[in-house]
Amino acid sequence: MSHSSRRDFLGNAGLGLGAAAIGSLGLQLNVASAAELEDPTAPREPHFPAKAKSVIWLHMAGAPSSLDLFDYKPDLIKLAGKPLPDSFAKNLKTATDGGVGNLLATKRTWKQYGETGAWVSDFLPNLSKQVDDIAFLKGCKTEGATHIISSLKLHTAGLVPGRPALGSWVQYALGSANPDLPAFVVLPTGVGAAGGGRGAVIWNSGFLPAAYQGTAFRKGDSPILHLARPEGVIDTEQRDTLDLIASLNEHGAIARTGDTELAARSRSYELAYRMQKSAPEAVDLTKETAATRELYGVGAKETDEFGTALLRARRLVERNVRFIHVISGAPDQSVDSWDAHNNLEKNHGVMSKTVDKPIAGLLADLKSRGLLDSTLVVWTSEFGRTPYGQSGNGRDHNPWGYTSWMAGGGIKPGTYGSTDAIGLRAETGIVDTYDLQATILNRLGLDNRKVTFQYQGRQERPTTVFGDVVKEILA
Amino acid sequence: MKFTKKTLPIALLWLVLAGTAVSADVDVDADLMRGVDDTAKSLDSNVAQKDGKAAAADARSLVETFAQVEAHYGAKPETVDAVGFAHHTQDLAAQALKAIEANDFDAAGEAVNQLTRSCKTCHEVYKKD
Numbered sequence: 037m038s039h040s041s042r043r044d045f046l047g048n049a050g051l052g053l054g055a056a057a058i059g060s061l062g063l064q065l066n067v068a069s070a071a072e073l074e075d076p077t078a079p080r081e082p083h084f085p086a087k088a089k090s091v092i093w094l095h096m097a098g099a100p101s102s103l104d105l106f107d108y109k110p111d112l113i114k115l116a117g118k119p120l121p122d123s124f125a126k127n128l129k130t131a132t133d134g135g136v137g138n139l140l141a142t143k144r145t146w147k148q149y150g151e152t153g154a155w156v157s158d159f160l161p162n163l164s165k166q167v168d169d170i171a172f173l174k175g176c177k178t179e180g181a182t183h184i185i186s187s188l189k190l191h192t193a194g195l196v197p198g199r200p201a202l203g204s205w206v207q208y209a210l211g212s213a214n215p216d217l218p219a220f221v222v223l224p225t226g227v228g229a230a231g232g233g234r235g236a237v238i239w240n241s242g243f244l245p246a247a248y249q250g251t252a253f254r255k256g257d258s259p260i261l262h263l264a265r266p267e268g269v270i271d272t273e274q275r276d277t278l279d280l281i282a283s284l285n286e287h288g289a290i291a292r293t294g295d296t297e298l299a300a301r302s303r304s305y306e307l308a309y310r311m312q313k314s315a316p317e318a319v320d321l322t323k324e325t326a327a328t329r330e331l332y333g334v335g336a337k338e339t340d341e342f343g344t345a346l347l348r349a350r351r352l353v354e355r356n357v358r359f360i361h362v363i364s365g366a367p368d369q370s371v372d373s374w375d376a377h378n379n380l381e382k383n384h385g386v387m388s389k390t391v392d393k394p395i396a397g398l399l400a401d402l403k404s405r406g407l408l409d410s411t412l413v414v415w416t417s418e419f420g421r422t423p424y425g426q427s428g429n430g431r432d433h434n435p436w437g438y439t440s441w442m443a444g445g446g447i448k449p450g451t452y453g454s455t456d457a458i459g460l461r462a463e464t465g466i467v468d469t470y471d472l473q474a475t476i477l478n479r480l481g482l483d484n485r486k487v488t489f490q491y492q493g494r495q496e497r498p499t500t501v502f503g504d505v506v507k508e509i510l511a
Numbered sequence: 512m513k514f515t516k517k518t519l520p521i522a523l524l525w526l527v528l529a530g531t532a533v534s535a536d537v538d539v540d541a542d543l544m545r546g547v548d549d550t551a552k553s554l555d556s557n558v559a560q561k562d563g564k565a566a567a568a569d570a571r572s573l574v575e576t577f578a579q580v581e582a583h584y585g586a587k588p589e590t591v592d593a594v595g596f597a598h599h600t601q602d603l604a605a606q607a608l609k610a611i612e613a614n615d616f617d618a619a620g621e622a623v624n625q626l627t628r629s630c631k632t633c634h635e636v637y638k639k640d
Contacts, residue, residue, distance in 0.1 A: 466635070485624070494556040501555045501627045 075303065076247040077212040077219065082481025087446025087511070088412040089213070090353045091206070091476060092346075093361045094395065095191075096387075097226075097234040098183070098373030101142075101421035101431050102439035103459045104384055107174055108146045108155040111457040112423050116141035120424045124460050130181075130432070139458065140425030143381055152450050159388040162396035169399055169408065170443045171509040175453025175462035178419055178435045178469050183375070184237075186418035186435055190469045191238040193500050200242035200489075202473050203359035205498040206480060207248045208241075209487045213356035215307070216314035218251035221357055223345040226365015228372060234363050243491040247300075250361055253348070255341070259319045263312055278305055318355050319348045331397040338367060338386075343394035350401055353411050358480075364391055374417065378427035399443060412445035412479050416472065423458040437462040440472060446479045448511040467506055474503035478510070539583050547576055551627055554607065558619045563611055566619065570608035573626070577601035596633035603629055 103109060115121070117138050130136055144157035147164070154167040180186040185195050192199035200208070203220035212219035222239045239250030253259035265274055285302045292298055321329060324347060332347045333339025342364065349360045366373050367390045376383035395415070402408040420438020421431035437455035453465020474484040477498060484503045488495045497503075554569035581597035584590045607622035 468631070485620075488559060490560075494552065495559040496556075501552050501623070502631065504628065 075300075076208070076245060077215055077303075077307070079211040079213055080209065082210060083483045083486055084481050086479065086481030087410075088444065088479040089410045090357060091203075091359050091412045091414060091445075091480070092349050092353065092398070093203070093359065094364065094391075094413065094415045095234070095238075095361060096364045096374050096391070096415065096417040097187070098364075098375035098387075099417045099419050099421060099433060099438075100374040100387065101376065101380060101384060102174075102437075102455075103421065103423055103431070104142045104144055104380065105157055105159055105388070106155060106172060106439040106441070107455060107459050108157070109142075109423070109455075109457065109459045112139060112459060113141040115139045115458065120460075124456060124458055128436070128460075135426075136422075136432075137425035137428070139423055140429075140431060154451055159384055160392045162392045163399075166396050166399045166443075168449055169403065170441050171447045171449050172451045173440045173442070173453055173465070173467045173472070173506070173509070174451060174455060175465040176416075176420070176438050176440045176467050176469075176472070177462040181419070181433045181435055183234075183418055183433075186433075187234065187238055190416065190418050190472075192242060193470060193473060193498060193502075194242075197237050198242050199496075200244040200248065200498075201239045201250060201361075202476065202498060203239060203250050203361055204241040204244050204248040205487060206359045206477070206482075208244050208489065209477075209482050210358060210480065213358060214314075216310040217318060217352070217355055217357055218311075219358040220248065220250045220361070221352055221359070222250040222252040222361045222363070223348060224252060224363045224365065225341050225345050226363070226367060226373070227369065228366060234365070234373075239361055243496065244489060250359075253315075253319065255344075257316055257320070259315050260311065263308070263315060265312060274309070278309055281305060314355070318351050318357075321347055321351075328401065331401055333393040333397065336393075338389045339393050341367060342390050343397065346394045346398040347401075350398060350405075350407070353402070353407060354405075366390075376421065376430050377432065378430035380421075380430050383430075402444065408444040410445055412447065412476060413443045414440070414472075414476060415442075416440035423460050434460065436460060440467070442475070442509065446511050448509050450509070452506065452509050465506075465508070468502065470499040470502035471504050471506055473499050475506045475509070478505045539580055543576070543580075547573065547630070550576070551623070551630065555620075555623050555627070558607070558611065558616055558623055561616045563614065566611045566616075567608060570604050570611055570619075573604035574601055574608060577604060590637070593633065593637055596629065596636075600626055600629040600633070 103112065119138055120136055142157065144159055146155055146157050148155055149164045150168040152168055154170065154172055156164040156167060178186050178189055180189060180195060188197060189195055191201045201220075207219040220239070224234070236252070239252070241247070241249035251260065254261060258264050265271070282302060282305070285298060289295065289298055321334065321344065329335060329347065332343035334343045334347060336343075345362050349362055352360050364374065364387070367386065371383045371386045374383070374387050399408065399413065402411050402413070417438070417440070419433050419435040422434040424432070426432045437460055443449070453467060454463055455461060456463045477484045477487065484499045485497060487498055490496070550569050550572050554566055554573065557566035557569055577597050577600045581594055581601060584593035584597055603622050603626040607619045607626065610616070610619035610622055
């Protein structure tokens with residue numbers, strides 16, 4: 037896990053901005069102008085009125101099993117222990133070392149909840165109370181069968197590294213709504229990085245200017261490495277130093293009119309200075325009430341880290357951060373991640389307990405504060421897991437059919453799409469990752485086909501040449 | 512088999528015709544589809560940049576390729592749906608070409624949108640997972 041430091045942030049901001057911003061004017065944004073692009077944080081107007089101001093992207097890295105959380109399949113229970121029927125396996129190319137085991141039934145207890153009647157297993161007792169705010173996308177599909185490839189596609193719309201993350205595109209298209217904080221913040225949680233597909237490669241800015249990359253916040257009081265003022269330096273000294281640098285840069289700029297790199301570097305010093313106050317304050321949970329901390333599970337062993345991340349996410353939303361990417365990880369060494377190739381019951385028991393209460397708390401908290409209407413919460417993963425077993429009690433990777441969900445910001449609750457009778461393949465309401473991305477951009481007021489950036493002679497788009505908005509779930 | 516002065520020209524003609532027939536049938540494999548994918552992305556970009564010459568070349572290439580794909584599947588009774596998909600996609604590439612030649616890049620862009628959707632629809636059936 038690599039965390040961005042202030043030094044990285046400044047370097048990227050200073051060096052990345054000017055050069056790329058002006059040099060690649062493929063932009064079709066409504067109000068973009070060269071002057072605005074010199075400052076990558078300058079707010080820009082969306083293509084049409086936005087329903088959401090911020091996105092909280094909950095990435096369940098490692099890939100949970102929809103079949104044990106949301107996608108109830110009685111036929112799979114009936115067929116458990118039998119080989120995968122040919123009728124389901126037609127043209128299926130499995131790329132697993134473990135082979136295709138016999139069908140594996142869920143061991144969970146299932147119920148329908150709320151007015152929408154959404155099925156949720158007893159792995160998620162708290163989230164089940166929030167289903168009436170959620171649109172379940174049960175016909176999701178993707179490509180690839182390895183974590184890294186499918187995670188790249190989920191986050192960057194590419195199968196190889198080099199394309200910008202969705203959060204980077206959002207920042208590029210809309211700028212920042214808070215000049216004192218990064219517009220794209222990443223909150224990684226957990227120990228280890230099993231399975232891959234969860235490092236900086238999924239939140240970098242690819243061919244967009246480096247200033248648009250996600251800024252990974254660290255745990256603890258000082259979220260950005262090297263952000264705090266060095267010991268022995270007081271505020272007035274630092275301010276004097278920055279003022280001197282600014283005056284020297286202004287003097288130098290007289291002979292370098294149009295030098296956007298110099299202007300960007302000067303701006304980045306001021307941004308960092310402001311962030312010394314704004315970033316620690318944004319993640320300071322001592323200002324939250326005990327009841328709010330409890331709502332997220334902060335302070336409880338299983339939920340403390342993920343709950344802390346989500347409470348920070350809410351605070352960042354309140355401070356108008358556009359895109360907050362939260363990555364779910366293992367709370368301890370007892371499991372790797374959601375990647376349950378074996379002992380799924382134990383794995384999902386631990387992982388579900390880690391996220392269930394914090395996510396339910398986040399939805400309830402956003403709603404009670406009137407923020408859910410303008411905040412889009414997205415739960416997704418690089419793929420799902422197979423209905424056939426692996427290692428006797430686990431499940432393999434399933435890119436052909438799985439569940440994601442969205443809530444809040446202009447989303448109509450309910451269930452959209454389905455998988456086949458055993459949950460192997462998406463059958464109706466198919467939503468590819470491009471469509472998920474297009475829908476998120478739409479809720480932010482962006483037309484995925486009109487956000488463009490010229491790179492190597494081509495007009496690149498966030499969702500490549502694909503991506504249809506899932507209109508059926510729009511409120 | 513020995514060829515005489517009479518039979519040699521006929522044999523040569525047969526070989527030429529056979530060669531033509533073979534070259535008309537393309538291998539619809541991953542390489543061809545990667546080429547189509549790249550051409551479609553290039554077309555999309557060129558339409559967005561209103562580069563009529565480059566866009567028309569891409570659209571023409573797709574029309575030709577999908578004609579070959581249609582012919583390929585037409586020879587196989589078990590893939591009759593693919594003929595329809597290929598024909599439809601070929602039509603969309605032709606629509607894009609027509610719009611590009613008329614300098615109507617909005618219409619061309621919409622045709623390219625439809626074309627990439629058509630690609631995905633066909634993949635739902637024929638792309639092996």
